[in-house]
Structures are given as C-alpha cells and as structure tokens.
Amino acid sequence: MTDEGQRPPGRAAALTAAVAWVGERAIAGVEAFLGVVSLGGSVARWMVRPPFRLENLFAQFDFVGVGSVLIVALTGLFTGMVFATQSWSAFERFGAESLVGPTVAITITRELAPVLSALMITMRAGSATCTELGTMRVTEQVDALETMAVSPVQYLLVPRVLAGLLMGPLLAMLFDTAGIFGGFAVAVLIKGLSVGTFLLRTQDIVGPDDVTEGLVKSAVFGLVVMLIACYRGYYASGGAKGVGQATTNAMVTSAVSVFILDYLLGLLFH
Amino acid sequence: MAERIPMISVRDLYKSFGEHQVLTGVDLDVEEGTTCVILGGSGSGKTVLMKHIIGLLKPDRGQVFVEGEDVVPLDDLELERVRRKFGMVFQGAALFDSMTVYENVSFPLREHSKLAESEIRKRVLDKLAIVGLHDVAEKYPAELSGGMRKRVGLARAIVRDPKIVLYDEPTTGLDPITTDYVDEMILTAKEKLGVTSLVISHDVASSFKVADQIAFLSDGKIVAHAPPAQLRASTHPVVKLFLSTWFGKN
Ligand SMILES: Nc1ncnc2c1ncn2[C@@H]1O[C@H](COP(=O)(O)OP(=O)(O)OP(=O)(O)O)[C@@H](O)[C@H]1O
Numbered sequence A: 001m002t003d004e005g006q007r008p009p010g011r012a013a014a015l016t017a018a019v020a021w022v023g024e025r026a027i028a029g030v031e032a033f034l035g036v037v038s039l040g041g042s043v044a045r046w047m048v049r050p051p052f053r054l055e056n057l058f059a060q061f062d063f064v065g066v067g068s069v070l071i072v073a074l075t076g077l078f079t080g081m082v083f084a085t086q087s088w089s090a091f092e093r094f095g096a097e098s099l100v101g102p103t104v105a106i107t108i109t110r111e112l113a114p115v116l117s118a119l120m121i122t123m124r125a126g127s128a129t130c131t132e133l134g135t136m137r138v139t140e141q142v143d144a145l146e147t148m149a150v151s152p153v154q155y156l157l158v159p160r161v162l163a164g165l166l167m168g169p170l171l172a173m174l175f176d177t178a179g180i181f182g183g184f185a186v187a188v189l190i191k192g193l194s195v196g197t198f199l200l201r202t203q204d205i206v207g208p209d210d211v212t213e214g215l216v217k218s219a220v221f222g223l224v225v226m227l228i229a230c231y232r233g234y235y236a237s238g239g240a241k242g243v244g245q246a247t248t249n250a251m252v253t254s255a256v257s258v259f260i261l262d263y264l265l266g267l268l269f270h
Numbered sequence B: 001m002a003e004r005i006p007m008i009s010v011r012d013l014y015k016s017f018g019e020h021q022v023l024t025g026v027d028l029d030v031e032e033g034t035t036c037v038i039l040g041g042s043g044s045g046k047t048v049l050m051k052h053i054i055g056l057l058k059p060d061r062g063q064v065f066v067e068g069e070d071v072v073p074l075d076d077l078e079l080e081r082v083r084r085k086f087g088m089v090f091q092g093a094a095l096f097d098s099m100t101v102y103e104n105v106s107f108p109l110r111e112h113s114k115l116a117e118s119e120i121r122k123r124v125l126d127k128l129a130i131v132g133l134h135d136v137a138e139k140y141p142a143e144l145s146g147g148m149r150k151r152v153g154l155a156r157a158i159v160r161d162p163k164i165v166l167y168d169e170p171t172t173g174l175d176p177i178t179t180d181y182v183d184e185m186i187l188t189a190k191e192k193l194g195v196t197s198l199v200i201s202h203d204v205a206s207s208f209k210v211a212d213q214i215a216f217l218s219d220g221k222i223v224a225h226a227p228p229a230q231l232r233a234s235t236h237p238v239v240k241l242f243l244s245t246w247f248g249k250n
C-alpha cells in the first residue's frame, strides 16, 4: 500500500475503494441502528410523561391508520386473489384444490399481511412523516418548539411512533380480511369450489397462533418503520436536498428492515 | 444585595463546527431589565451565540448562566424549566406551517397555561395588534409576506410575557415604520414589564435607540461592550468600520 500513489488506478485501487465503500456503509448502518434505538428509548421515556396530547395522537391514528385503509384493503384483496389463482393451478394437478383456502389464509395472516401492510405504511405515512419532520427541522420549527419549552420528541414523535405501533396490527387485520376474501372470491366464485369446503378446510388448518404471529409482526413492523421515518426526518439537515435524501434513506432502510425482521421474528415463532 | 447576579452571563464560550471555529472565548453579561444589542458581521456567530443561551446548542467549552444557573450541563427536562423564562424570535421566523397565525401565537399559552379560550383570544389578538397585524389570524404562514411572518414570530415570542426575550434580527426585512413599532415594543416591554432583552441586529440606528448596552462580536469574541454613546468612541478597528458605514452616511 506504500507505493499506492505511483501506480495507475488498477485492480488494487478498485479493490481498496470497494472495501472502503463497504466499510463506510457498515459504519453508517451501525450508526443509524444505534441512533434509531436511542431515539426509540427517548420516545418511550417521553411517552409516559404528562402532558398527554390526545388530539395529536388521534390525528396520527387518523393519518397513519384511517388514511391507509383503502390502499391496504386493495393490496390485500388482490394479493389474496393472485395467491389463490396461483395456488389453484398448482394444487389442481394433484386434486388438492380444497387446500387453496387454508394456504391463502396461512400465508396471508402470517407473512403477507404484516409485510405488505408495513410496506404500504412506509410508502404512504412513513414518507410523509419523514418529509414533514425534516422540513420542520431545516426550517427551525423543531428548534422553535424546544425554545417554547415543548419537547419535540414528545410533541412530534411520540404520537407518530405510537400510531405505527397500534395501527400496524389493525391494518394487518384489515389486510387479512381483504386477502382471505380475495382468496374466497377466486376459489369459490370463480373456480367453483364449494363454500363449505373453503370455510371448513380453512377453519381446520388456520389457528389463532397464525393470527397472533401476524399481529405481533405487524406491531413490530409498524413501530419500526415509523421510528425510522421519524429518525431520518428528525435529524435531517442540509435544506430541501437533505430532506429528500433523508426520505429516500428512510424508505430504503424501512423496507429492508421489514424483511430482515420478518425473518428474525419468524425464527422466534417456529 | 451588594452585587446583582446578571440575568444572562456567558463565560469563555467556545464553539466550532468541524474545523470551523465560530466562537473563541465569548464573555457577555446582560443585567436584569436591560436591553443588550449584539452587533457583528454576517456569519460572525451571533445566532450561534444566541442558540447557546437558550440551550439549543452545546458549547465545546465554557459556561452559560441564566439567573445564576449554569445551563450547559442541563438535560432536556431541566432545560424545559429554564426555557419557560424565555421567548425567542428566530431569524427566519420559524412559524409552524401546519398551523394558522392564531394557532401559532396561542401555542405557548395553550402549552403552559390553563387560560380560558376567551382570555387566550384576547391576549393573542392583543399581541398581534402590538406588532401591527390585523385580520391575519386565520391565515397560514405560507400566505404571509416575509415581514408579516417575522412579526407573527415576534408576537409568539412575547405572548406569555416572558422574563427574557431573545430577538434574532427582529427588524431585518421590515419597513421603517414597522421597524419603529418593533423598537418601541422592545422599549415598552423593558419599561413596563422589566423584560431583559438580547437583540441581534444589523440596524445600527435602531440598535442605538433600544440598547442599554451594545456588544460587538468579531472573530469569535466580544471585542467591545459598552453603552451606545461610549461605543461610538471605540477605537477597535472593526467596530469603527462598522459604525462608520452608518454614521458616515449621515
Ligand atoms: N449547524 C451548523 N453547522 C455548521 N456550521 C454552522 C452551523 N450553524 C452555524 N454555522 C456556521 O457558523 C457561522 C456563524 O453562523 P451564525 O448563523 O451564527 O452567523 P450570524 O452572525 O448569525 O450571521 P447573520 O448575521 O448572517 O445571521 C457561520 O459561518 C455558519 O456557517
């Protein structure tokens, strides 16, 4: 490495650059992880301290939860329909069409509902949250709150993070309902499976554990994606460009975190 | 009481951003019930100094006392207690853009008092009138001009009648008549309520009008600190240059 400067940029230089790039990414990743965890800690501390601003909280429930109803229901419906169509054509080969109901129901409640509804929350509420907080940061509105002796963590972040935690499972349940209905529509209404078979087989095989797994996952995902959006926005800097970057970052980190956590939580349940 | 504790006292304050040394040993005292104006070139660190006083920034070194209490080591919760003594006007107004003017100005009252709505309304409209604003209460900040936003920021800072008001360029961008209004407001607050004010300004004329003391920030230090009349006699080259740009024209 000593005569690095004299050599024309070749394979070694490219390799060094690649290693440096990976190193930088890794350090940034660890930093962000610790940052999110510590922000989560301070959100938790401010959450239990009065005053409790219910109005802000309900505004966020409305924004994160009610506002996502349509998109989650649609995603759920079509996911269920697509899944039923595909599994029908597979099961048909060995005459196991009656298993379409439980297959769709299990996959949706355990996996697809939590993951896809978390991604919808990220896209809709997470991006808006990150941009809004970032803009407030770079225009000194966050500082202004602080000078007025109001904790921005308590005033701005607590309701948003709580909304993620509580609306995540509710939206996942909606996704479950819409998805299973989508599966029902394809199997029964289109393919002609009998209503009784669909319902009985589904009831037989799908248990409360499947639903619990889905709800726990979606609570964790909702919490994490909103926390990441808050973290990126709250610490944004560098004007409009910085806010844009923060939002891009928040979207990518949230989506990747959901998939990683989905795997880890899956290990916990099985 | 032989010796009064200054309302604000800054001791040997250092702050740098990366390599960039902004404050290099600032000392400043502001006595209770007086108005101190900070003059200094653009980028000299006036805003940074003010943000240290209210705890928005932590120094690399040095102390900031508010009524004798060192605020540098305080955590968020303790700072909240200290900040209740303050009102601050931001250079860029920093209004909450999701709220109307009325909601902005009433915000500190709602957060820190249990006043009836009618009383809140009265106080808010009162303060808006003081800064010369009428019929804008239901507008959003985005619908206002820069000068109007600044005045809403002023109203918001004084709505709770705080003990100490920090003004970061309260009159920059205002027309001469409104500037006069704001100057009068700072004077009245001092005379009637005993408010302590720290004002960052570029406007030498209004500084000389409102200030009991003028502090001149240059090269990261307070290079001159004197009542206005004496400051004109300062021999410090930067101070002389700065003042001559204004007095020279008259
Ligand atoms: N958050 C920050 N990060 C990095 N540098 C900063 C930050 N805040 C201020 N600075 C730098 O500190 C210096 C002083 O800034 P400050 O805003 O205090 O200037 P000022 O005296 O208020 O100027 P003006 O009269 O133009 O408002 C500037 O050079 C600025 O670049």
Ligand SMILES: [Mg+2]
Pocket: B046, B047, B048, B091, B168
């Ligand atoms: Mg400034």
